[in-house]
Amino acid sequence: MNFIGTHILSVSQFDRAAIEEIFVVADQMEPYAQRQKVTRVLEGAILGSMFFEPSTRTRVSFGCAFNLLGGEVRETTEVKASSISKGESFYDTARVLSGYSDVIVMRHEIEGSVDEFAQASRVPVLNGGDGTNEHPSQALLDLYTIRKELATQGKNIDNLRIALIGDLKYGRAVHSLCKLLTLYNNIHFTLISPPELALPASYIKAIKAAGHDIVESNDLQQSIRHADILYLTRTQEERFPSQSEADKYKGLFRLNQAIYTEFCEPNTVIMHPLPRDSRIDAKELDDDMNNNPNLAIFRQTDNGVLIRMALFALILDVTDQVDKHARNVNWYTAKRF
Numbered sequence: 001m002n003f004i005g006t007h008i009l010s011v012s013q014f015d016r017a018a019i020e021e022i023f024v025v026a027d028q029m030e031p032y033a034q035r036q037k038v039t040r041v042l043e044g045a046i047l048g049s050m051f052f053e054p055s056t057r058t059r060v061s062f063g064c065a066f067n068l069l070g071g072e073v074r075e076t077t078e079v080k081a082s083s084i085s086k087g088e089s090f091y092d093t094a095r096v097l098s099g100y101s102d103v104i105v106m107r108h109e110i111e112g113s114v115d116e117f118a119q120a121s122r123v124p125v126l127n128g129g130d131g132t133n134e135h136p137s138q139a140l141l142d143l144y145t146i147r148k149e150l151a152t153q154g155k156n157i158d159n160l161r162i163a164l165i166g167d168l169k170y171g172r173a174v175h176s177l178c179k180l181l182t183l184y185n186n187i188h189f190t191l192i193s194p195p196e197l198a199l200p201a202s203y204i205k206a207i208k209a210a211g212h213d214i215v216e217s218n219d220l221q222q223s224i225r226h227a228d229i230l231y232l233t234r235t236q237e238e239r240f241p242s243q244s245e246a247d248k249y250k251g252l253f254r255l256n257q258a259i260y261t262e263f264c265e266p267n268t269v270i271m272h273p274l275p276r277d278s279r280i281d282a283k284e285l286d287d288d289m290n291n292n293p294n295l296a297i298f299r300q301t302d303n304g305v306l307i308r309m310a311l312f313a314l315i316l317d318v319t320d321q322v323d324k325h326a327r328n329v330n331w332y333t334a335k336r337f
């Protein structure tokens with residue numbers, strides 16, 4: 001795949017070779033993310049960061065990744081802070097903002113909105129999440145995390161046993177991850193959700209067509225016994241027709257340390273795209289697991305910086321220049337990894 005100047009809108013753009021290329025560049029970014037080295041390879045470049053839906057990690061880690069490569073970030077957050085609230089189209093907004101930026105990352109609640117924006121943009125656009133559709137950089141960082149976690153156990157992604165748990169209907173991170181996993185061999189999917197929040201039929205069809213196993217269940221405890229990875233999700237209440245409808249599913253599946261100890265194989269890795277819902281009536285991933293060494297959720301968020309740095313380096317064609325611009329840091333650096 002030629003990444004240079006490319007929009008990143010869907011994980012369907014990638015094959016296994018492209019994913020491997022991203023992961024190799026992500027590995028190269030570790031000394032910069034760990035603050036051992038500084039590079040200014042993108043000095044003078046500007047990232048337009050446009051988040052029209054709430055975000056903590058995607059927005060900040062995209063910005064942080066661009067800063068770590070030496071670039072500047074210009075943020076627009078919320079529709080009301082943009083002239084979209086005065087009726088301006090995605091087309092006009094994209095024509096204008098692509099004149100101010102070298103690359104743009106965008107999140108919006110409407111499926112296909114980032115695609116529409118990208119068609120009018122004069123610079124590459126990365127999808128930071130479009131409605132229930134896709135979240136490509138999240139799926140890449142999840143897959144990168146799965147690969148790293150399994151490697152510590154002498155396993156690889158082929159033959160993975162993964163349980164996807166919670167709101168599989170509206171969870172775009174799950175949708176993108178399922179698409180990526182179908183590129184590997186002999187994946188065993190256990191889909192644990194209430195029937196009303198099941199993974200959409202198109203994803204199930206694609207997984208089966210690629211020759212993988214699927215078991216669907218609404219029994220958490222009996223279905224997590226033989227998984228390498230548990231991937232939990234919160235109820236995406238902002239996507240439901242009403243709050244009362246969303247409330248029916250809150251707290252339905254909860255993983256805590258007691259359930260983990262009784263029902264999971266040792267070293268089962270626990271993942272979640274975050275945010276987890278820590279309110280008392282939700283708690284799909286209990287705080288009492290915070291000290292479990294198999295909890296990979298903050299390794300996921302750290303890996304997000306590496307993946308997003310890699311995407312910028314590939315799209316802006318600087319992978320072979322990153323180290324040439326490097327120097328050691330000259331300030332105190334806490335150990336993060």
Ligand code: CP
Nearest residue numbers: 055056057058273274
């Ligand atoms: N995982 C994720 O997309 O988190 P944010 O909504 O905080 O960006």
